[in-house]
Amino acid sequence: MTNKEHLLEKYGIEMWSDEKIIAFRKALLDWYDQEGRDHLPWRLNKDPYRIWVSEIMLQQTQVKTVIPYFLRFVSLFPSVQALAEADEEVLLKAWEGLGYYSRVRNMQVAAQQIMTEYNGVFPDKPEDIIQLKGIGPYTSGAIASMAFGLPEPAVDGNVMRVFSRLFEIGEDIAKPATRKLFELLVRIVIDPDRPGDFNQAIMDLGTDICGPVNPRPEESPIREFNAAYKNGTMALYPFKSKAKKPVPIDLHGLVVRQGDAYLMEKRPTGGLLGDFWTFPLVDTVTEENKIGSFKHVFSHRRWQVTVHLLEDETNFTPEENMKWVLEEEFADYAFAVPQQKMWEIVRKYDEKKYKSL
DNA sequence: CAATCGTGGGA
């Protein structure tokens, strides 16, 4: 017994016959040719650079959100070389508001890897692609199949959802180990003649017809292959264990202002909002002059921030990672959303004060 | 493996 058969048996999965696999590919790809989203800007051609940029942006992020960022990004940095040589602040600015900011820093490291190790030419072997910083199993498979036509699985949440219903697989898709099972299934079922289209077709299907909420399996081009649909067990799949709740954290944002200059702090590389600029955020305050508050929810943290305005006579002591920045220079600094919320509170406070004078 | 790392939108 082969490893593959052993794994399938372990999870009680009966693989389809060769005839059924071929029929599945045809049903899926015929639908994709008619209904697939061929308008997405990263499907314009098979440029591995553009596909790479899109796949990084699309990690945990919706298509609708990504499109404007993608167009701006490939315009600012049209090539691997341009990205490798990009100024850090300009680069972060291009990602501002998109979230998961280590993605863009990792991408620049990978671009520099490609310049030095591959002479600027995007590597076309899966074992090389996955060595690039920020590229894991999913993104590697996506690039290999879509840009280079290799029969590699690209298993994301869509693929696990679709396949868990097709084969009635109850494994917890939140667990890292589960992905390997789905990679095996995709390796067996993927169309060797159109692997990129196959992977994208599954994802297009998983976005709408086979979505996480209110799926419409009766409209699916592959409903005849859907064991959960035929057995009336759609509601059971996929199984996903619940995420932990974000931890509540109280913070104080200190808007230290002298004339048009504001004290800004650069957050440490690698951490939350790493390398982005904010008004100083502290746990406790000695001086208090509240002008507003807001909350901001991350995946694992819930910030409740009280904003204070400290002007002129403040005795706040700047630290090493801080500097004075003029308001007119703000456009040159990368601000994540919490900083934009703080700035909005300051603007409204000043506006109200101005009107009352 | 489990924790970390954003943000916006919909039910």
Added chain:
DNA sequence: TTCCCAAGATT
């Protein structure tokens, strides 16, 4: 309000 969700990778 609260919860869940979206084309995951790193440590």
